[in-house]
Amino acid sequence: MAAQQVQKLGIVGSGTIGAGLARAAADAGIEVLVWARSPERARERLKRDLPVTSELADLAGCDLVVESVAEELAVKRELLGRLDATLPGDTPIASTTSSLSVAELATASGRPERFGALHVFNPVEKMKLVELAFPAEASEETRALLKGVCDQLGKVAVEVPDVPGFVVNRLLFPYLFDAVRLLEETGLDPKSIDTCMKLGAGHPMGPLALLDFVGLDVSAAIGESIGVEIPQRVRDLIAQGRLGRKTKAGFYEYE
Known part of the structure; x- marks a missing residue:
């Protein structure tokens, strides 16, 4: 099915992967909003004049929100729960996890039908591959949206199984x-x-x-x-x- 274009992308986290994804999305003409606990530090990492917020509620107008915080299950679970409580119920959420269970993260998100893993590689601007993984409940619309945003970013998406470490x-x-x-x-x-x-x-x-x-x-x-x-x-x-x-x-x- 045809994918909806992502006009505004929310990125939660401003570490190496989050900042790289923000720059890549901006370069692709996508409006970007980055959430970070420390906006000042985030702006230094982004090395770009991109909007940054410390309020999760500001992400409510995004077509897709991508979680990109520490690769620790407890940390991601807590944040995904906060996102579920804050974002509109129809907002899709993705995670840049590289090794954690997508099924568990999807449950933590409270919206497994609108959840997927978007594993981009470092440095994000240069690496062409994105590993996509989905929980069983993910809708066709969600799958199409994540595949579509990979196209917008100029990446090659490969859907992989939800196994530790993907491929x-x-x-x-x-x-x-x-x-x-x-x-x-x-x-x-x-x-x-x-x-x-x-x-x-x-x-x-x-x-x-x-x-x-x-x-x-x-x-x-x-x-x-x-x-x-x-x-x-x-x-x-x-x-x-x-x-x-x-x-x-x-x-x-x-x-």
Whole structure:
């Protein structure tokens, strides 16, 4: 069925993914409103003159509201419940979750027939893929709307099953953590492992640099959600506050 065009997009959260989605949507000509607990900090992250609010009620006029807060089930549940209590009953809600149960989030949203996962990848402006996942109750209108907004953003949407990690993370993170275990077992330096995979396998970024890019804390959370053992080296770096690029230190040091 033909999808309704999203004229106004509400984004709840101004972290890396939320801010990137806001910029990508603005570039696509979609009106954007970002909700953040700290509007001043959000404007710095957005690096764009986009409207920001700290009132969830201001999102009431949006055609679609996308939740993009921390990848923690309790945090998302609480916020989705607040959105359900605040937004009009016919407003569709999506989540940028990369690994959590879509069925559970849909229940928390109070409107499973109008809910779906819109998993965009970092950096949002450059990465073409969006993994779409839906609860069983999702209506055809909701499915068409989320597929349509992917078209508006210039993305390629692939509908995936509601399984932990969907497709990309389910296949990617065991490989990334295997690279850490190889480092632990052999004493190879991170650059050597990354160079081998970049030049030998044609990867644009080595596995250890990619873990730093994603964030080691986020990577560990994804690993736990898909049932993959987290290497001790990753846990040690997290304990030291070396979370990757965002803290300017992880497997590598950053300026």
